[in-house]
Amino acid sequence: MDRLPSASAFILKVAAIVGMTCNHVANVFGGALPGGAMVALYALGGLTFPIMAYLLCEGYRHTSSVLRYAERLGVFAAISQVPYSLLFGATGNVLITLLIGLGMLWALDRMRSRALCALAMLAGLVVSSLCDWGVIGPVMILLFWHLHDRPRGVALAMLVPLLAFGLPALSWVISETTPLSLGVLGYYTIGFGLATVLMLNYNGRRGRPMKWFFYVYYPAHLMVLWALTQIV
Incomplete structure (x- = not known):
């Protein structure tokens, strides 16, 4: 079998944006959608966070300034929090989660004291529990x-969330087969599977630049979805 075409960071970001939009549409309007559409949207939604987390690591590895990288995440996390809270309640949005992850990578890389590093890891996990x-x-x-x-390191990393969330989702489907339970199972199987394939075929190239588009798109699409809830 021929190897799949390689994927640049641009392709990964497009996939993450598509998945994120599908997931948020399913979460906001799923009750009004046909069952098959809900399942499909949730399944595609599983593409998003694994790719975002993977690209954050790539960004940290190649950035010329971790501080500027953190500032961008922080500014757009703050901007995004208002529409995110209007849609999903008082929890931190995913950019805050990514910012925490960036801080933890920096702490592991730069802190000489193991005790301080351990405290930083613990603090990051505590704050992220609210996001x-x-x-x-x-x-x-x-x-x-x-x-x-490591060889197939991406696949190994994906085993943890797959087992942590996929097995309970499968149990839910077995006990109660509904469009929502099937969609959640698709999120952690189909979506995660597609994300893993894309990341395994990442070629390390940036591709077409779209850094600012991604940052702007996140709060913009949340605001559009909230505005639609006020109209529909």
């Missing part, structure tokens, strides 16, 4: 970082 993806978000980032150089 989108909870504790597992930074854990996935750390797994991608530490397993990067």
Whole structure:
């Protein structure tokens, strides 16, 4: 079988944006959608966070300034929090989760004191428990970082969230087969599977630059979805 075409960072970002949009549409309007559409949207939604976490590690590895990288994440996390809270309540949005993960990578890389580093890791996990993806978000980032150089390291890193969420989702489907339970199972199987394939075929190239588009798109699409809830 021929190897799949390689994927640049641009392709990964497009896939993450598509998956994120599908997931948020499913979460906001899923009850009004046909069952098959809900399942498909949730399944595609599983593409998003693994790719975002993986690209954060790539960004940290290649950035010329971790401080500027953190500033960008922080500014757009703050901007995004208002529409995110309007849609999903008082939890931190995913950019905050990524910012925490970035801080944990920096702490592991720069802190000489193991005690201080351990405290930084603990603090990051505690704060992330209040954000989108909870504790597992930074854990996935750390797994991608530490397993990067191992053969099929991406697949190994993806085993943790797959087992942590996929098995309960399968149990839910067995006990109660509904479009929502099938969609959640698709999120952690189909979505995660597609994300893993894309990341395994990442070629290390940036491709077409779209850094600012991604940052702007996140709060913009949340605001559009909230505005639609006021109209529909």
